[in-house]
Amino acid sequence: MPELKDDLPQLIRSLRDPACYDHAAGPVRLIETHISWVLLTGEFAYKVKKPLNLGFLDFSSLDKRLHACCDEVQLNRRLAPEIYLDVVPITGTPAAPRVNGSGETFEYAVKMRQFPADATLDRLDAEGGLTARHVEAIAATLARFHREGCARAAADSPWGDPEKVWQPVAQNFAQIAPRLDDPADRQGLDALQRWSEAEHARLAPLMAARKRDDFVRECHGDLHLGNLAWVDDQLLVFDCIEFNPELRWIDIQSEVAFCYMDLLQRGHADWAWLFLNAWLEQSGDYAGLALLRYYTVYRALVRAKVAAIRTAQTAGPERDAALAGVRSLLSLATTLTRPRPVRLDITHGLSGSGKTTVTRKLLQTAGAIRLRSDVERKRLAGLDALAKSSSGVGQQLYAADATRRTYDHLARLAGGILDADWPVIVDATFTSRWQRDLLREAARTRKVEFRILDFPVPVATLRERIVQRSHEGKDASEADLAVLQYQLDTEEPLGADERADIVSIDK
Numbered sequence: 247m248p249e250l251k252d253d254l255p256q257l258i259r260s261l262r263d264p265a266c267y268d269h270a271a272g273p274v275r276l277i278e279t280h281i282s283w284v285l286l287t288g289e290f291a292y293k294v295k296k297p298l299n300l301g302f303l304d305f306s307s308l309d310k311r312l313h314a315c316c317d318e319v320q321l322n323r324r325l326a327p328e329i330y331l332d333v334v335p336i337t338g339t340p341a342a343p344r345v346n347g348s349g350e351t352f353e354y355a356v357k358m359r360q361f362p363a364d365a366t367l368d369r370l371d372a373e374g375g376l377t378a379r380h381v382e383a384i385a386a387t388l389a390r391f392h393r394e395g396c397a398r399a400a401a402d403s404p405w406g407d408p409e410k411v412w413q414p415v416a417q418n419f420a421q422i423a424p425r426l427d428d429p430a431d432r433q434g435l436d437a438l439q440r441w442s443e444a445e446h447a448r449l450a451p452l453m454a455a456r457k458r459d460d461f462v463r464e465c466h467g468d469l470h471l472g473n474l475a476w477v478d479d480q481l482l483v484f485d486c487i488e489f490n491p492e493l494r495w496i497d498i499q500s501e502v503a504f505c506y507m508d509l510l511q512r513g514h515a516d517w518a519w520l521f522l523n524a525w526l527e528q529s530g531d532y533a534g535l536a537l538l539r540y541y542t543v544y545r546a547l548v549r550a551k552v553a554a555i556r557t558a559q560t561a562g563p564e565r566d567a568a569l570a571g572v573r574s575l576l577s578l579a580t581t582l583t584r585p586r587p588v589r590l591d592i593t594h595g596l597s598g599s600g601k602t603t604v605t606r607k608l609l610q611t612a613g614a615i616r617l618r619s620d621v622e623r624k625r626l627a628g629l630d631a632l633a634k635s636s637s638g639v640g641q642q643l644y645a646a647d648a649t650r651r652t653y654d655h656l657a658r659l660a661g662g663i664l665d666a667d668w669p670v671i672v673d674a675t676f677t678s679r680w681q682r683d684l685l686r687e688a689a690r691t692r693k694v695e696f697r698i699l700d701f702p703v704p705v706a707t708l709r710e711r712i713v714q715r716s717h718e719g720k721d722a723s724e725a726d727l728a729v730l731q732y733q734l735d736t737e738e739p740l741g742a743d744e745r746a747d748i749v750s751i752d753k
Contacts, residue, residue: 256340257353258283258294268346277363280555281305281489285355286363292334292345292355293318300555302417303489308353315354318488324395325387325466325483331357361482367471371512376471381517383481384474384505385524388466391483392498392529396463405495406462408450414493415442418547422572425554434576438543441583445540452536456497461534465501467494470508470549499534503541504548511546511578516610523609523616530625532659535615536666543579550575585667586613590660590689592672592682594740595701595751596733597725598711604701604751605673615663619674620723622659623652644729653681661688671699677737682744698747700740705730 254276264271264287271287278284281303285292295314299306305314315333322330335351338344345355363369370376399405419439426432456462466473467487475482487494502525509518526532553571560568591614593601602618609616621631627643653674660670676682682698689696712730715723740748 257336257343258285260341260343261285261292261294261336261345266343266345268344275363280552280559286360289360290331291358291360293358294336294353294355301421302414302493305489308351312354314489315356318356318486321464321486321488321494322484325391325486329359329361329482329484331359333357358484361475361477365475365477365482367474367476368512370476371471371514376514376517378517378520380476380481381509381521382524385521386528387481387483388469388502388505389525389528392463392465392501396465396498398460399457399462399464399495401458403495405492406453406457406497408446408453410492411453411497412446415446415544415547418544418551421551422547422554425557426572431573431576434580438547438576438579438583442540442543445543449537449540453497456499456534456537461497461499461531462495463498464494465496465498467496467501469501469504471505471512497534497537497541498529498531499537500541500544503538504545506538507542507545507549507578507582510542510582511549511575515613519610519613520606526615527618527621527631532615532617532663535663535668539582539667543582546575546579546582550579586669588664588667588692589614589669589695589697590664590672590685591670591697591699591749592676592685593674593699593701594676594682594748595703596675596677596708596737597723597730598708598715599701599703600711600751601673601675601699601701602723604699605671608699609671612669614669614671616671616673617656617659617663619652619656619672622655623648626651626655653684657684657688660685661692664688664692664694675733675737677733679738679741682740686747696747697749698740698744700748700750702750705734 258276260266262274262276262285264274267287267290269287269290271289275286276283277286281296281298281300283294283296285294293315295305295311297305297307297311303314305311312333319330319333334346334355334357336343336345336353336355337347337349337351340352343353346357364373367376367380370380404410419435419442423432423435426435465486466483468485469483473483473485475484502522506518506522509515509521522538526535550572553568553575556568557565557572591608593605595601602620605616608614623643624631627648656672656674660672663670672685674681676685676698686696708730709727712725712727716726
C-alpha cells in the first residue's frame with residue numbers, strides 16, 4: 247500500500263499527531279488504500295474508511311461506515327482474532343480529534359493490534375523472501391478455513407445464484423471501461439467481456455449445482471499476498487471483504503482463484519501451481535476446477551478495477567504505475583482465457599521410487615493438477631491424508647476391492663479434470679496392467695496425450711527410502727517393507743505395447 251504524500255483530509259492530517267490517541271504513540275505513519283486510510287501508531291493501527299460510494303461499496307454516510315467497521319472486526323476475527331480488537335469512536339473535531347474519546351462521535355475507526363508493515367507477503371516477495379513454505383501455509387490455512395470456519399449459504403439466499411455471480415463480473419467491465427483511453431485497451435477489455443459472458447452462460451448450471459452442494463460459503467473474499475503476513479513464524483490472514491456480502495458469499499473456487507492469480511501476476515507460476523495443488527489435495531474439490539479459469543479471469547479484472555480506480559485518485563508517476571498495472575492485468579486475464587495443452591501422465595514405480603517428489607516438481611514446472619492415490623484412498627475412507635489406517639498388506643484400505651475403488655475414483659477425477667481442460671498427473675504405483683489401462687482409456691476417450699512416467703530404482707534403494715520415510719512420518723504413504731515385498735511379488739511389468747508411452751525418470 248503506497249504512502250499518501252499530499253491532499254490529505256483535515257482529519258487524517260490531524261490523526262498523524264500522537265497526542266490524538268488514548269495511549270502512548272510513536273511517530274504516526276499513514277498508509278492509504280483506494281478505500282481507506284490506515285494510521286500506524288506503534289502498538290496499534292487504526293483504519294478509517296473513506297466516505298465513498300463506488301457501487302460495489304458504500305461508505306458515504308457515518309452510519310454505513312460504522313456498520314462496515316463492526317462487520318470488519320467480526321468477520322476478521324474468524325482468521326485473526328488476536329489482531330482485530332474493537333471499533334472505536336473519533337470525537338472532537340477534524341482539526342482536533344480524539345480517538346476513543348468522549349463527546350459526540352463524528353467518525354469511527356477499526357482498532358487493530360499492529361504488526362510489522364514489512365511482514366506482509368507482498369513485501370516479503372518484493373524482497374525475495376517468499377518461499378514454498380509460505381505458499382503451502384496459505385493453502386493449508388485456507389483449506390481449514392473453508393472446511394471449519396465458513397458458514398454455508400442458505401438455499402433461499404441469493405448468494406451463489408448464477409445471476410448473482412455475474413453481477414460483480416459485469417461491474418468490473420462497467421467500472422474499468424470508462425477509465426481506459428487507449429482504443430487497444432478497450433478492445434482487449436471488450437474481448438474479455440465477450441469471453442466472460444459466454445463462459446458464464448456455459449457454466450451457469452454448474453454454479454447452481456455448486457450452491458446446492460454447499461460450496462458457496464462466507465469466505466474471506468480478498469485473498470492476495472497483500473492481505474497475508476508472516477508474523478511470529480506463522481501465517482496471518484487479515485482484511486477480508488466486509489463492505490459487500492456478495493463479494494464474500496462466494497464459491498470457494500473463487501476464493502482460491504484470487505491467490506492463484508496473484509501468484510501468477512507476480513511471476514510465480516510454479517508457486518501458483520503448488521498452492522493450487524496443495525489446497526486441492528486438502529479440500530478434495532477437484533470438481534470445482536471447471537470454474538477456476540472463469541474465476542481467475544474475474545479476479546484479474548478485480549485487481550485491474552482497483553488499479554483503474556487508483557488512476558483517477560493519483561497523478562504523475564503514481565498514476566502511470568497504476569495504468570501500467572491495469573494493462574498488465576488485462577494481459578494476464580487474456581492469457582488465462584487461452585486453452586492450455588492438456589495431457590494425462592501416470593507414474594509407474596514401487597513405493598519409495600520418488601514418484602511424489604518428482605511429480606511435485608513436475609506439477610510446478612509444467613503446470614498440472616496432481617492426484618495422489620495415497621491421499622484419495624484415505625479420503626474415500628473418510629481419513630485425513632496423514633492418518634494411519636493400521637491396514638495390513640492386502641487388507642482393509644489395501645484390499646483388492648478397496649484398491650479397485652481407489653483407481654476407479656482416480657480415473658473419474660482425472661477424467662473430470664481433463665474435461666475442464668487442465669493437465670493431470672496421477673501419482674500411484676500402477677503395478678497392475680488393469681490400473682494403467684483404466685487411465686489410458688480416460689485419455690483415449692478424450693483424445694489427449696497419455697504418458698507413463700517410469701521410475702526404475704534398485705530394490706536396496708527403495709528399502710532405504712521406505713525406512714527413512716516411515717521414521718519421519720510426514721507423508722500420506724503407509725507403505726512399509728512388507729508392502730514393498732508384496733509389490734515386488736505381484737507387479738505386472740510394463741508390456742511391449744506400452745513402451746511407446748514410457749518416459750523414464752532417473753531418480
